[in-house]
Amino acid sequence: MSEQWALVGPLAQPGMLRALGLSGQVLRLPGRLIGGERAGIVADDWPALQQGDGIDAVSVTPNQVLRRYAQVMGLAPITVAGHRIVGVQVQAASDAPWPVADWPSDLAAEIAALIAEAPAEQSTEFLNWRLPMLGVWAASRLRGRASPHSGGDLVVPRGPDDLRVTARQQPFAGFFAVDRWDLSHRTFAGGFTPTVRREGFVSGDAVVLLPWDPVRDRVMIIEQFRLIPALRHDPQPWLLEPIAGRVDAGESVEDAARREALEEADLRIGQLFPAVHHYPSPGTLAEYLYLFVGIADLPDGSSGVHGLASETEDIRGHVLTHDALLDMVSQGQIANGPLAMIALWLQVNKERLRAELAGD
Template identity: 35%
Template sequence: MTDLFFYGTLRYRPLLELVLSEPGVSLDMVSADLPDHQVYEVQDQPFPMILPAPGQSASGVLVRGLTVRQIERLNYYEGGFDYDLRPMTFYVSSAQEVEAQVFFPKEGVWTPGDVWNLDAWARDWGELTLHAASEVMAFYGRLSPAEIAKNFRPIRVRAAARIAAAARTPNPHHDVVRDVLVEQHNRGYLNYFAMDDIVLRHRRYDGSMSDSLNRAALMTGQASVILPYDPQRDRVLIVEQFRAPVFMIGDPAPWMWEAVAGMIDPGETPEQAALRELREEAHLEARALESAGKAYSSSGSSAEFVHLFVALAEIVEEISAGGLLSEGEDIRSRILSFDTLMALIDREEIKDLPLLSLAHWLARHRERLRG
């Protein structure tokens, strides 16, 4: 049995129970303080860190009597964040000294920010963290903490996408609680994208339940897709890059002409992501964004949800070194007249579906935008 002190996100009871895999378990918890320490935000991250701070006191909870299995699960979850357990001396509410262990960040990994606040974190990041932790812990015993850590960003992107999906308008003719029965759900694969498979039954239009269906889905996130358009010059800008899936299926032309696109980060709006991707991939600043629709890109196989935009901008220069090297991107751009773009589409030389959708939207709104 081991006693641990929690000062950060694991003070959030739903998260602690998820990591321990024992919802509603009776835990021996008591308020405690670690003297001469303080809890700080981590810059650009949705979790805190604890550091020595003479004269300060870090508040938290002491959880007593954790089992070997519970400690292993906690080590797995925290290990991906570059945290290590250390023995320390704490004070409980009665001013009694107790010995316990605490997760400390490895030196030099994170940069501290302001003093951290649990309530503010729970409001802004609690739900997203629960979704992300559910995906992380599904791979306990299958992947190492290091393998999990390298995929934190896409895990959080998918978590934010799940929250956004749940907030969309329900279908008044179907109740997913009543009309979909999940028999088995497995998180089968984790990388930049993830793959889940499921066995389910759903209500048919005649009122009966279907037979069991075994299906798989590519789990991604939300993306912004943008076609830059210069109304004064009546021209667009498209980008080209190598696409591994197109190569993997055997297509001899895996360098694709596309619209500018990128995943929406947690805490980012689709519009903010669109403006960021325009700068990164095309070196463009938009003076306005026109919403051109939002939809699932391939609902039979993928969970990706795209937000389509036409960006009004001054288009005068092509580039040959767009994108971020840190993300393995190698992107060049091409300026086309609107008529040339539509001619390429008519000759079926454009294979990117979002670009096709945006071009047809622009065809219907082009006179208004030029006016």
């Protein structure tokens, strides 16, 4: 008889089973689950099993995908009541019941799917190290699927039958990754292109924030070293930029904007106004930017040097009038595209924002 694992809690949820290519028989086991609020998002927050009235489990024959996933997540079978249970750890970070209703099942299943898709040569230790970025990319894919139709009446809605992907590879993965697809797509004439190979630099969604003080009409921008201008041999690789950063797994884009403002400028943001959300370079870069103008108090002395030491950030803030920033954009002194875009967007929408703030 083949080995059987009893998957419990997060691992027994339908989305997780689909992501791992599993199906099985439901059974009832003694106990109750506590903790595990971020199970499947991080590797060290799975629920623990305690005595209780009973929990549902799914008995499966473990496949290679499940075994690999369990190793990435640091999960090992434990024997309870004659069953080899998987999906729990010895001690939970919380003594609260496992929050099945609030647990981010879609995100956990998407991360599991990414682990299932990972090339065989990527070790479980490496995938464990990459979990934060896998989470960023998983959340980005979920937001991508939920995106509304863009392009207005000019662009005909497309469906899955308009794209044919015949091969997928990931020739590089580190903090970021490169995905390679062999594909063909429907042409405007109605047929399909020949199969072509395309590569995308996978970095995940990010937020961009321009703090604005509507009373003083001031904004804050930041300055920091950037590798890409240095790679290009630009003599000025310290760029003026807006506050920006990746959207962490399980984090809303608004929360990410407020977190980045604290980390990069020690600044607390009030109301957020969405600006021009967009793909900055859709031919090569798998990234979507969420642009915001955030209300802030920017008196004299607001700027300083900040950033996370754990990320080797060395970031200097600059407070200037919005008109001064617009002059810099007009004179070609701003090389960061999102900063120029959001500065111009604020100019177009400034009076509307002021009216909303005044309650008109």
